[in-house]
Amino acid sequence: GENVGLHLPTLSVQEGDNSIINCAYSNSASDYFIWYKQESGKGPQFIIDIRSNMDKRQGQRVTVLLNKTVKHLSLQIAATQPGDSAVYFCAENTHNQGGKLIFGQGTELSVKP
Amino acid sequence: GAVVSQHPSWVICKSGTSVKIECRSLDFQATTMFWYRQFPKQSLMLMATSNEGSKATYEQGVEKDKFLINHASLTLSTLTVTSAHPEDSSFYICSARGDRGPLETQYFGPGTRLLVL
Numbered sequence: 001g002e003n004v005g006l007h008l009p010t011l012s013v014q015e016g017d018n019s020i021i022n023c024a025y026s027n028s029a030s031d032y033f034i035w036y037k038q039e040s041g042k043g044p045q046f047i048i049d050i051r052s053n054m055d056k057r058q059g060q061r062v063t064v065l066l067n068k069t070v071k072h073l074s075l076q077i078a079a080t081q082p083g084d085s086a087v088y089f090c091a092e093n094t095h096n097q098g099g100k101l102i103f104g105q106g107t108e109l110s111v112k113p
Numbered sequence: 114g115a116v117v118s119q120h121p122s123w124v125i126c127k128s129g130t131s132v133k134i135e136c137r138s139l140d141f142q143a144t145t146m147f148w149y150r151q152f153p154k155q156s157l158m159l160m161a162t163s164n165e166g167s168k169a170t171y172e173q174g175v176e177k178d179k180f181l182i183n184h185a186s187l188t189l190s191t192l193t194v195t196s197a198h199p200e201d202s203s204f205y206i207c208s209a210r211g212d213r214g215p216l217e218t219q220y221f222g223p224g225t226r227l228l229v230l
Contacts, residue, residue, distance in 0.1 A: 032215065034217075034218060034219075042223055042224060043119075043206050043208075043222050043223045043224045044206070044208075045221070046115070049215065089156060091219075093217040098170070099145055099210060099217060099219075100147075101159075101217075103156045104156065105155075105156050106156050
């Protein structure tokens with residue numbers, strides 16, 4: 001299925017650097033996007049969301065960018081900390097899909113002290 | 114806000130037994146709850162969608178008689194794995210959406226790790 005990933009992409013950054021995690025989404029009709037953070041052995045945690053009528057949204061230390069032309073979503077984390085180490089998933093919602101979210105394969109972020 | 118709990122957090126059972134997992138929205142009313150399964154190093158696989166007071170909608174390939182879902186109230190959904198076998202061992206996660214935040218946002222529980230011996 002579309003949610004199954006055999007190899008989890010990894011990103012390794014130095015503590016204090018900025019991180020950029022990318023996601024290519026599948027449906028051009030998707031109108032709402034969410035980034036989740038999942039620490040080992042835990043459930044996904046909501047980080048930030050963005051609607052399709054926006055290109056950018058900022059939160060605390062995080063920024064989400066949306067490029068609908070190429071169906072691309074990115075999550076930028078400023079001044080990455082060891083506590084940011086986790087797997088990050090993007091998810092897309094399409095209006096007529098009964099509220100289901102389609103998840104990307106995830107990216108594992110590793111922060112080096 | 115938007116806290117979702119699951120119980121138990123982990124369970125070990127013998128092959129052939131049934132296991133019930135509870136998912137509760139603690140500070141909001143959840144009109145819809147979702148059940149996912151996740152294997153190591155993989156993304157979340159949606160198993161079923163349940164709306165309060167109605168039958169669950171299962172994804173293709175998920176056996177509804179094996180994974181029984183009940184969503185009896187606006188704060189509680191249960192997943193029962195019937196006649197569990199070792200291949201059912203996995204990490205099961207629920208999510209809920211309702212009257213907290215954007216309607217499309219799902220808030221996740223902490224997950225339940227199931228090991229079938």
